[in-house]
Amino acid sequence: MARLKRGEKTKAVREYIRANPAASPKEIVAGLASTGMKIKIGLANSLKYAKKKPGRRKSMVVASAARRTTNGTVTVDQLLEVKRLADSFGGIAHVRAALESLELLR
Numbered sequence: 316m317a318r319l320k321r322g323e324k325t326k327a328v329r330e331y332i333r334a335n336p337a338a339s340p341k342e343i344v345a346g347l348a349s350t351g352m353k354i355k356i357g358l359a360n361s362l363k364y365a366k367k368k369p370g371r372r373k374s375m376v377v378a379s380a381a382r383r384t385t386n387g388t389v390t391v392d393q394l395l396e397v398k399r400l401a402d403s404f405g406g407i408a409h410v411r412a413a414l415e416s417l418e419l420l421r
Contacts (some may be wrong), residue, residue, distance in 0.1 A: 324354050330364045339363075 327350075331343050338346065340359035347354055404410045 319352075324358060325353065325362065327352055328354060328359055332363055 327347055330344060331346055335342070335346065340356050341362050343359040343363065344354055344356050390404065401407050401410045404413060
């Protein structure tokens with residue numbers, strides 16, 4: 316069997332889900348197996364139940380800027396946004412490195 320290009324399995328699963336929105340991950344695996352494509356149930360499961368992620372960084376910055384408090388304290392919502400940002404960067408160490416780089420640009 317020829318080697319698939321990057322993302323072809325993901326694309327095939329998404330197309331199958333669009334065509335069969337009620338299909339379970341097991342049904343997705345079986346349906347694609349009938350076409351000769353072997354995928355793991357984890358891929359089918361993650362794509363079937365994935366939550367839509369809007370453009371994170373820009374919207375998070377705008378949202379947090381809009382919710383500043385007047386007394387200088389940090390709200391729980393802001394902490395959660397910072398955690399999402401840190402997760403999107405790959406951890407706190409990456410966020411710190413980005414902030415240090417940003418400071419050098421000043």
